[in-house]
Amino acid sequence: xxxxxxxxYRWAVVRCPMLPAARAYADACLTSEPPPGVLAAxxxxxxxxxxxAYRPSTRTARAIRKIQRYVRRMALRTTPFxxxxxxxxxxxxxxxDLKLANETPFPRPVLSAELLDHVRxxxxxxxxxxxxxxVKPNPLIRTVGDRLWLEASSIYEPGxxxxxxxxxxxxxxxxxxxxxxxxVTYAGLAKxxxxxxxxxxxxxxxxxxxxxFLISSxxxxxxxxxxxxxxxxxxxRIPAANSLVASIxxxxxxxxxxxxxxxxxxxxxxxxxxxxxxxxxxxxxDAIKIDGMLAISSRRISREIAxxxxxLADLLCRINPTPVRPYWYDQLxxxxxxxxxxxxxxxxxxxxxxxxxxxxxxxxxxxxxxRDIALxxxxxxxxxRSKHIVHIDDALIDILSxxxxxxxxxxxxxxxAVTVCAxxxxxxxxGQFRLLLSPLAGTRQACRMSGRFLSMLGDIDHQKMRExxxxxxxxxxxxxxxxxxxFYSPKRVKMQNVMEHPFGWSHHILLGAAERPEGSEIxxxxxxxxxxxxxxxxxxxxxGEIVEISALHMLSYSEGSSLVKFLSEIGGWQSGPLxxxxxxxxxxxxxxxxxxxxxxxxxxxxxxxxxWNVADATELFALMKALxxxxxIYVASRDRRLLLNLTNPExxxxxxxxxxxxxxxxxxxxxxxxxxxxxxWVKGPGGFHFAELTIPLxxxxxPTKTAPTRxxxxxxxxxxxxxxxxxxxxYIALYTDWHLQDWIIAQGMEILNRLVPRxxxxxxxxxxxxxxxxxxxxxxxARSSDDIASTMANWADQLIENGLCNDHCFLRYERExxxxxxxxxxxxxxxxxxxxxxxxxxxxxxxxxxxxSVDGIDLCVxxxxxxxxxxxxxxxxxxxxxxxxxxxxxxxxxxFRKRKIILRDMLSRADSVPxxxxxxxxxxxxxxxxxxxxxxxLQQEGGLIAExxxxxxxxxxxxxxxxxxIGKETEDTVISLLRKARKSLLMHPQE
Numbered sequence: 001x002x003x004x005x006x007x008x009y010r011w012a013v014v015r016c017p018m019l020p021a022a023r024a025y026a027d028a029c030l031t032s033e034p035p036p037g038v039l040a041a042x043x044x045x046x047x048x049x050x051x052x053a054y055r056p057s058t059r060t061a062r063a064i065r066k067i068q069r070y071v072r073r074m075a076l077r078t079t080p081f082x083x084x085x086x087x088x089x090x091x092x093x094x095x096x097d098l099k100l101a102n103e104t105p106f107p108r109p110v111l112s113a114e115l116l117d118h119v120r121x122x123x124x125x126x127x128x129x130x131x132x133x134x135v136k137p138n139p140l141i142r143t144v145g146d147r148l149w150l151e152a153s154s155i156y157e158p159g160x161x162x163x164x165x166x167x168x169x170x171x172x173x174x175x176x177x178x179x180x181x182x183x184v185t186y187a188g189l190a191k192x193x194x195x196x197x198x199x200x201x202x203x204x205x206x207x208x209x210x211x212x213f214l215i216s217s218x219x220x221x222x223x224x225x226x227x228x229x230x231x232x233x234x235x236x237r238i239p240a241a242n243s244l245v246a247s248i249x250x251x252x253x254x255x256x257x258x259x260x261x262x263x264x265x266x267x268x269x270x271x272x273x274x275x276x277x278x279x280x281x282x283x284x285x286d287a288i289k290i291d292g293m294l295a296i297s298s299r300r301i302s303r304e305i306a307x308x309x310x311x312l313a314d315l316l317c318r319i320n321p322t323p324v325r326p327y328w329y330d331q332l333x334x335x336x337x338x339x340x341x342x343x344x345x346x347x348x349x350x351x352x353x354x355x356x357x358x359x360x361x362x363x364x365x366x367x368x369x370x371r372d373i374a375l376x377x378x379x380x381x382x383x384x385r386s387k388h389i390v391h392i393d394d395a396l397i398d399i400l401s402x403x404x405x406x407x408x409x410x411x412x413x414x415x416x417a418v419t420v421c422a423x424x425x426x427x428x429x430x431g432q433f434r435l436l437l438s439p440l441a442g443t444r445q446a447c448r449m450s451g452r453f454l455s456m457l458g459d460i461d462h463q464k465m466r467e468x469x470x471x472x473x474x475x476x477x478x479x480x481x482x483x484x485x486x487f488y489s490p491k492r493v494k495m496q497n498v499m500e501h502p503f504g505w506s507h508h509i510l511l512g513a514a515e516r517p518e519g520s521e522i523x524x525x526x527x528x529x530x531x532x533x534x535x536x537x538x539x540x541x542x543x544g545e546i547v548e549i550s551a552l553h554m555l556s557y558s559e560g561s562s563l564v565k566f567l568s569e570i571g572g573w574q575s576g577p578l579x580x581x582x583x584x585x586x587x588x589x590x591x592x593x594x595x596x597x598x599x600x601x602x603x604x605x606x607x608x609x610x611x612w613n614v615a616d617a618t619e620l621f622a623l624m625k626a627l628x629x630x631x632x633i634y635v636a637s638r639d640r641r642l643l644l645n646l647t648n649p650e651x652x653x654x655x656x657x658x659x660x661x662x663x664x665x666x667x668x669x670x671x672x673x674x675x676x677x678x679x680x681w682v683k684g685p686g687g688f689h690f691a692e693l694t695i696p697l698x699x700x701x702x703p704t705k706t707a708p709t710r711x712x713x714x715x716x717x718x719x720x721x722x723x724x725x726x727x728x729x730x731y732i733a734l735y736t737d738w739h740l741q742d743w744i745i746a747q748g749m750e751i752l753n754r755l756v757p758r759x760x761x762x763x764x765x766x767x768x769x770x771x772x773x774x775x776x777x778x779x780x781x782a783r784s785s786d787d788i789a790s791t792m793a794n795w796a797d798q799l800i801e802n803g804l805c806n807d808h809c810f811l812r813y814e815r816e817x818x819x820x821x822x823x824x825x826x827x828x829x830x831x832x833x834x835x836x837x838x839x840x841x842x843x844x845x846x847x848x849x850x851x852x853s854v855d856g857i858d859l860c861v862x863x864x865x866x867x868x869x870x871x872x873x874x875x876x877x878x879x880x881x882x883x884x885x886x887x888x889x890x891x892x893x894x895x896f897r898k899r900k901i902i903l904r905d906m907l908s909r910a911d912s913v914p915x916x917x918x919x920x921x922x923x924x925x926x927x928x929x930x931x932x933x934x935x936x937x938l939q940q941e942g943g944l945i946a947e948x949x950x951x952x953x954x955x956x957x958x959x960x961x962x963x964x965x966i967g968k969e970t971e972d973t974v975i976s977l978l979r980k981a982r983k984s985l986l987m988h989p990q991e
Contacts, residue, residue, distance in 0.1 A: 003700075004307075004310040004311045004313070004314040004700070005313075005314050005317070005410050005699060005700055006310040006313050006314060006410075006414065006697040006698065006699060006700060007310060007697065007698060007700050008092065008303070008306035008307070008309065008310055008695060008696070008697050008698075009446070009464075009467070009468065009696045009697070009698065010091060010092060011089055011090065011091055011092070011464055011696075012089070012090055012092070012301075012306070012693050012694060012695040012696065013087055013088070013089060013090075013449075013450040013453060013454075013693070013694040014087070014088050014089070014090045014098065014294065014296075014299075014301075014682075014691055014692070014693055014694075015078040015079065015080060015085055015086070015087050015691070015692045015693075015694070016078060016085060016086060016088075016100065016294060016682055016684075016689045016690065016691050016692075017074065017075055017076065017077060017078055017084060017085045017689055017690060018037055018038075018041060018074075018083055018084050018085060018086065018103060018104060018105060018292070019038070019071065019074060019075040019084070019103075019686075019689075020075070020103075020680065020684060020686050020687030020688055020689055021075060021076075021675075021677050021679075021680035021687070021688055021689060021690055022677060022680075022687050022688075023071065023072070023075040023687075037083060037103060037104035037263070037264075038071060039265065039266050040083055040104075040107075040263075040264040040265055040266055040268070040269060041074070041082055041083040041084045041104075042067065042070070042071075043266035043269045043270070044082035044083055044269055044290050045074075045081060045082045045084060046070075049066065049067060049070060050266060052066065052067075065650075069642065069654070072642060072643060073640060073641065073642045073643075076634075076641045076642075076643060076690065077640060077641065078419070078690060078691070078692035080291055080292060080453065082290055082291075082292065083104060083105055083107060083264070083290065083292045084292075085105070085292060086105025086106070086291075086292035086293055086294035086295075087291070087292070087293060087294060087450070087453040088293065088294035088296045088299065089299065089464070090296075090299045090300065090301050090693070091299055091300055091301075092300075092301060092302075092303035092305075092306050093300035093301065093302065093303065094302065094303070094429075095300060095302060095429050096300060096301050096302045096425040096428045096429055097298040097300050097425065098296070098298060098299060098300065098301055098425070098682055098691070099296070099297045099298045099682070099683050099684075100294060100295060100296060100297070100682060100683065100684035100685070100689065101295040101296065101297035101685075102262065102295035102684075102685065103684050103685045103686045104262070104263065104264075104292075105292025105293055105294050105295065106259065106262075106292065106293045106294075106295055107258060107259055107261065107264055107290050107291075107292060108259065108290065108291045108292065108293055109255045109258055109259065109272065109288050109289070109290045110228070110255075110288075110289050110290075110291075110500075111228045111248075111251070111252075111255075111276075111287070111288065111289070112285065112286050112287055112288060112289040112494070112497055113289075113493055113494060113495075113496030113497045114283060114284075114285035114286060114287065114493055114494055115276060115279065115280050115283060115285075115287040115288075116228060116231060117493045117496075118280040118282075118283050119218075119231065119244070119248075119279065119280060120216070120218040120219065120231070121210075122280075123218060123235065123241065123244070124206060124209045124210070124216055124218070125206055126240070127199070127202045128240040129235075129238055129240050129241050130182055130202055130205060130206060131181065131182050131183040131186070131198075131202060132181050132182070132183065132237070132238040132240070133181060133182055133216045133217055133218065133234075133238075134177065134179060134180060134181055134182070134216070134217040135176050135182060135185075135205065135208075135209065135214045135215065135216050135217070136176055136177060136214065136215055137173045137176055137213065137214060137215075138150060138212055138213055138214065138215055139510070139511070139523070139524060140511060140524070140561070140563060141173070141213060142349065143165065144162075146164060146165050147162040147163065147164055147165060148162060148163050148164075148165055148169070148213065149162045150211075150212060150213065150561070161211050163208075163211070163213065167192075167193075168189075168193060168196070168204065169204075169208075171189060171192060171193075172185065172189075172204065172205070172208070172214075173213075173214075175188055175189075176214060182202070182205055186198055186201050186202075189201065212489075217234050218231055218234055218235070219489075228248065228252070231248075232245060232248055232249065235248075244279070247275070247278055247279045248279060250275060251272070251275040251276060251279065254271060254272055254275055255272060255288070258272060269288075269290075272287075272288050273287060273288060276288055285493075285494055286494075289497050291453065301420075301428070301693075302428050302429050304428075304431055305418075305420060305428070305433065305435070305693070305695075306695060308435055308598070308599055308600060309416050309418055309435065309693070309695045309697070310697055311598070311600075312416060312418070312435065312437065312597070312600050312602075313414050313416045313442065313578065313697050314410075315392065315397075315597055315602075316416075316441065316442070316578055316579060316580065317409065317410050317411075317578075318397055318400075318401050319392070319397060319400040319401055319581070320400075320578070320579035320582075325569075325573060326569045329536070329569070332355060332536065333531075333534075333535075333536055335355055336351070336355075336529070336531070336536065337531070338767055338768070339354060339355075339814075340814070340816065341816040341818065341819035341954070342531055342819065342954075343531075343816070343818040343819040343946055343950065344530070344816060344817070344818040344819060345528040345529065345530035345539050345541075345818070346528060346529050346530070347525070347527070347528055347529075348524060348527045348528065348529055348538070348563075348566070348567070349524070349525070351529045352562070352563065352566055370399075371399070371400060371584065372584040372585045372586075374399045374400070375400075375583055375584045375585070375586050376584070376585055376586045378390065378396075378586075379583060379586035379589050379592055379593075380586075380589075382591075382592070382593045383589060383590075383591055386628065387593050388593050388594060388605060388628075389593055389594045389596055389605075390593045390594065390595050390596070391596050391597070392581075392595065392596070392597040392602070410699055411444035411445065411575065411578075411699065412445075412472045412475050412476060412698070412699050413445060413446035413468060413471065413472050413696065413697060413698045413699060414442055414443060414444050414445065414446055414578055414696075414697050415442045415443045415445070415446050415447065415448055415449040415450065415578070415694055415695070415696055415697075416437075416441070416442035416578065416694075416695050416697065417437070417438035417440055417441065417442055417449060417692060417693070417694045417695075418435040418436060418437055418438060418600070418692065418693055418695070419435070419436040419438065419675055419679075419690060419691070419692045419693075420433055420434075420435060420681070420691050420692075420693060421433060421434040421435070421436055421674065421675045421679035422434070422679065422681045423678060423679075423681065424681050425681055425683075427681070428681065433599065434599050434600070434601060434674075434679075435599060435600040435601065436600075436601045436604070436674055436675060437580055437581075437600060437601065437602045437603070438692060439580070440577075441577065441578050441579060441580035442577070442578035443554075443575065443576070443577055443578055444575045444576055444577070444578050445472075445550045445551075445552075445575035446468045446472070446696035446697065446698065447464075447465050447468045447469075447504065447552050447696055448550075448551060448552060448553065448554055448575070449554060449694045450694045450696070451465060451501035451502070451504075451552040451553045451554075452498060452499075452500055452501050452553055452554070454501065454502055465501070465502045465504050465552065466502070466503075466504060468504070468696055468698070469483070469504035469505055469506075469552075471698050472698070473505070473506060475698075475699065475701075476548070480544070480545050480546060481545060481546045481547075481548055482506075482507055482540070482543075482545050482546070482547060482548070483505045483507070483547075483548050483549075483550045484505055484507040484508055484509055484522055484547050484548070484549060484550070485504070485505050485508050485509070485549070485550060485551055485552060486508070486509045486511055486549060486551070486557070486560070486564055486567060486568065487508055487509070487510050487511065488511040488560045488561065488564050489511075489560075490555065490559035490560060491559050491560070491561075492559065495555055495559050498553055498554060498555040499553050499555055500553075501552045501553045502552075503518045503519065504552045505519060505550070505552075506519045506520060507519055507520045507521070507522055507547075508520075508521060508522070509521070509522050509523075509524065509527075509549075509567070511524070511560075511561070511563065511564060522540055522547065524563070526540060526541040526542055527539070527540065527541070527547065527567070528540075528541055529570060532546060536570050537570070537571065538567065538570055538571035546571075547571050548571055548572065548575065549567055549568050549570075549571035549572030549575070550572060550575040551572075551575070557569075557572065580602060580603065581595050581602045581603045583603075588608060588667070589608070590607060590608055590627060591605075591606070591607050591608075591627050591628065592605065592606050592607075593605055594672065601674060604671045604672045604674050605671070605672040606636075606669060606670060606671050606672070607627050607629050607633075607669075607670040608667040608668065608669055608670070609623075609659055609667060609668040609670065610659075610662070610666075610667055610668075611659060611660070611662035611663070611664065611666065617649070617652050617656075620652060620655065620656060621646075624646065629646075629670065630672060630673065631645060631646045631647055632644075632645055632646075632673035632676065633646065633670045633671065633672065633673060634670065634671040634672075634673060635655070635658060635668065635669070635670060636669050636670065636671040637669065641671070642654075643673065675690055728779055728780060729777050729778065729779055729780070729813045730777070730778050730780055730788045730789050730792060730810070731775065731776070731777045731778075731810065731811050731812065731813040732775075732776050732777075732778075732792050732793075732796060732808055732809070732810055732811070733767075733773050733774070733775050733776075733808060733809050733810075733811055734773055734774045734775075734776065734796060734799065734805050734808050735771060735772070735773040735805065735806045735807040735808065735809075736772065736773065736774065736799075736804060736805045736806055737772060737806075738772050738965065740804050740805070741766060741772070741774055741965070742844050742847070743804055744774060744799060744804050744805065745764065745774070745840070745841055745844045745845075745962075746841070746844050746845040747804075747845075748795070748799055748804060749764075749841050751795060751798065752776075752778075752792075752795055761778070761779040761830075761831075761834040762776060762777060762778040762779065762834065762837065763776075763777055763830070763833035763834050763836070763837040764776045764777070764837055764962065765958060765961060765962065766961050766962070766965055766966050767966070768966050775811075776792070777813055778792060779830075779834075789810060792810075793808070793810075796808035817945075818945065818946065819946065819950075819951075819954055820946065820951055820954065821935070821938070821944045821945060821946045821951055822943060822944060822945040822946070824938060824943050825935065825938055825943070825944055825946075825951075828931050828934055828935055828938070829951075829955075831927070831931050832927075832928055832931050832932075832955060833958070835923070835924045835927035835928055835931070836867070836924060836928070836955070836958065836959055836962065837962060838920055838923065838924060839863060839917075839920045839921060839923075839924035840863075840959065840962035840963045841920075842916050842917050842919075842920040842921075843856065843859045843860065843863060843917060843920075843963050844856070844962075844963065845916075846859065846914050846916060846917050847859065856963060856964055857899075857964065857973065857974060857977070858899060858902055858903060858906065859913075859914075859917060859963070860959070860960060860963040860964055860974050861903060861906075861974055861977050861978045861981065862903075862906045862907065862913060862921075863917075863921055863924075863959065863963065864956060864959055864960070864974060864975075864978055865878060865907060865978055865982070866921055866924075866925045867924070867925065867928055867955070867956070867959060868881065868952070868956065869925075870924075870925045870926075870928040870929040870932060871928060871929075871932045871952050871955065872932060872936070872948070872952075873952075875982055875985070875986060876986065878978065878979065878982045879979055879982045879983045879986060880979075881975075881979070882956075882975035882976075882978075882979060895973070895977070896976075896977055896980045896981070899977060899981075900980075900981070900984065903977065903981040904981060904984060904985055907981055907982070907985060908985060908989075935948065935951070936948070956971075956975075957971060960974050
């Protein structure tokens with residue numbers, strides 16, 4: 001058996017329902033006296049349901065059935081929800097003895113995020129408290145014109161709020177400090193704004209706080225320290241908040257007493273809620289959040305389960321080889337290269353500003369893949385042949401992983417969630433167990449699924465999370481990478497409850513939180529976006545390391561702002577969901593088989609029922625028989641399952657009712673009964689419970705192999721990078737269709753030559769983003785920029801009148817210092833651009849307007865050969881330059897044979913090139929040769945920040961762009977033909 005890429009840690013998190021598995025079948029016991037703990041659990045989960053079912057005045061037959069259904073479902077649900085399920089930590093061992101000491105989990109109440117947010121907002125609106133608070137400006141504020149926005153991208157979002165820049169706002173944002181109270185800031189304003197009253201000043205501060213332009217010291221960070229402790233400590237120093245602090249402390253004392261209750265009652269829970277209402281009388285959400293901690297008397301489980309889970313994680317990485325990228329990612333990579341080049345690292349805020357509409361559009365580029373087609377065939381075959389089980393073998397893995405196009409992307413660590421199915425503990429020790437993959441499957445970062453629960457299990461279990469983070473950091477550090485978490489405020493306040501977890505990473509990015517977490521902060525202004533190994537990456541400017549964004553909680557970054565989502569998409573795709581088995585387009589089939597690998601059930605068999613009208617159970621039985629549905633089934637929705645037995649008339653009635661509730665187009669999902677009641681093996685005082693394990697795994701240690709990449713991003717001084725209209729270069733964009741660009745180059749440039757003085761230099765580049773256009777840049781020389789701009793505008797208007805252009809605009813010219821060697825080398829590069837432009841104009845003119853004895857590709861091959869020789873390559877060097885030799889052998893064999901005679905003739909005899917092109921080619925070659933000598937001298941002096949080979953390749957890329965147009969395929973064709981032709985002449989010169 002192949003060794004897995006993962007090894008387990010020494011521990012895992014176990015989750016068990018409060019009720020024994022047999023309770024999922026029990027109904028009658030709920031009609032009188034409920035089981036121990038059920039009253040409190042129902043009161044926490046649904047106070048309305050508790051009142052209906054257990055109070056004599058509201059107890060009806062319908063309420064009884066409702067509570068029966070609810071409890072049956074909760075007996076199967078291992079996800080902690082109030083007291084219906086609890087969590088604990090287990091250890092791997094040679095034998096299994098896991099046992100629950102108490103059926104009801106120990107309650108762990110905390111103040112909810114909704115309550116804390118209500119208190120914060122209430123205090124920020126009270127002037128007597130507000131004047132004592134410390135505030136600081138939100139680091140995300142961006143200035144656009146005369147207005148202030150939160151993040152540059154918010155300008156394009158509907159309903160976004162901005163404020164006008166006035167002297168008072170500017171002064172407040174400059175003087176606000178997290179160490180000085182608001183009253184001190186007001187005292188500093190007295191001299192500058194003598195007519196400003198304190199009441200008006202506090203009203204302005206309150207508005208800025210409400211709109212998040214300012215952040216007060218009451219703003220919490222949801223991490224290892226309870227958020228309410230920070231709020232109480234801050235309010236304790238303010239006399240006006242004494243009564244509020246006393247009420248919060250009274251509630252906390254009641255919560256501590258509640259934690260000591262071994263058998264909590266609904267009255268205890270109602271008492272906590274009443275105390276919370278005194279603090280926040282208008283609160284609409286839950287004021288108290290209660291989780292359950294399992295009372296475990298022994299906690300060992302066979303490590304054979306851990307080994308099976310590691311193999312399962314390996315398999316999931318192979319059948320889901322590439323984490324899901326955002327739909328706009330490929331477009332952004334292309335636009336990034338077009339705008340900034342391949343060598344430049346660009347500030348995050350600049351990338352968002354320049355590409356906001358692309359990044360935050362709602363377009364969708366979903367498409368059918370070979371994987372989808374293969375799964376459709378597999379599902380159809382199973383349905384036709386009544387196959388109930390599909391085994392994942394090597395052949396199916398090859399189909400799902402598509403090894404020809406991608407390789408497994410193994411994360412540094414991962415979580416995997418499985419339900420352990422066994423008859424008893426002895427069977428587990430004998431290896432007679434099955435694992436059922438959870439609907440959530442797992443995450444590509446260990447501790448994400450268990451981080452929130454580790455925060456309530458004590459300091460020892462906090463160390464377990466830190467152990468995972470240190471292991472990941474040690475793996476990434478030699479590879480020039482680091483992990484960081486974003487601390488931010490989600491759009492929905494209640495989602496902050498999910499974010500509470502112990503600190504883990506050594507670095508963090510703070511977006512909005514006032515309290516500084518432990519570790520080193522990475523400021524957003526120090527984050528750059530650059531290309532590393534053909535992938536966009538976040539770069540920390542201080543160290544040049546790649547920043548990987550990774551959360552230690554299960555809340556998606558989609559709950560954050562536009563900036564949060566962008567950072568997570570570029571830097572956090574490695575730590576997303578692990579992914580289970582997805583049937584893709586076949587997901588809506590009426591029946592799908594069980595998917596199995598070894599002892600693991602990756603996906604249970606399932607059935608989908610559409611909405612229909614059923615007169616009686618006879619029609620239902622006929623349909624179930626046709627679909628081969630067993631008698632015991634689960635009505636499933638992610639981690640919520642309701643067990644139904646189709647031999648029970650009441651359960652049949654429930655299923656019929658469920659189907660009738662479906663809206664048109666909806667389906668009811670049924671799963672086979674796995675695990676069933678015989679798979680419960682964790683012994684408790686009242687029976688046997690199901691158990692789900694969240695198992696953290698780390699990647700197996702391997703020799704450090706750093707992928708070939710630039711050690712750090714190239715970032716030059718910004719002075720002189722951006723050329724406005726008043727600078728040396730005047731830059732105009734001509735928007736036109738692809739087929740008209742050659743006409744503008746061939747004929748329009750002749751007009752431009754007559755309009756600008758001969759001493760002026762100019763060059764052009766073709767672009768496709770956001771729509772096809774030509775970018776023409778003219779060096780103004782001795783003339784004023786207004787004069788040149790007016791001349792170019794008249795030229796563009798003339799092109800529009802002639803029908804060659806649709807529109808034009810003047811833009812800023814951003815010089816690609818990093819791509820072409822640095823600030824000093826940029827002037828040399830621009831001189832080569834101008835020389836190459838004059839050559840390309842002749843090539844395009846000969847192709848479109850001159851005699852058609854040769855076509856554009858042939859001319860481009862010959863001109864590229866001469867330019868490469870002018871840039872220091874000899875004929876032998878050109879034979880091995882450009883494409884990979886293996887790839888080159890597979891390309892353009894037939895095409896080269898058609899062009900072979902012409903290309904050999906033009907390469908060996910200069911007079912075979914058209915006269916107009918020959919003269920331009922000689923002029924360009926001589927100019928480039930002289931400039932290239934200066935490039936070599938600059939390299940010898942240490943003034944070049946890029947390799948000459950990379951600069952040479954960039955010039956070749958632009959030459960093909962100017963001559964033939966945009967497209968990697970076109971560029972590869974030219975390079976391949978040139979190599980083949982040079983090899984042919986070298987090997988057979990007299991042919």
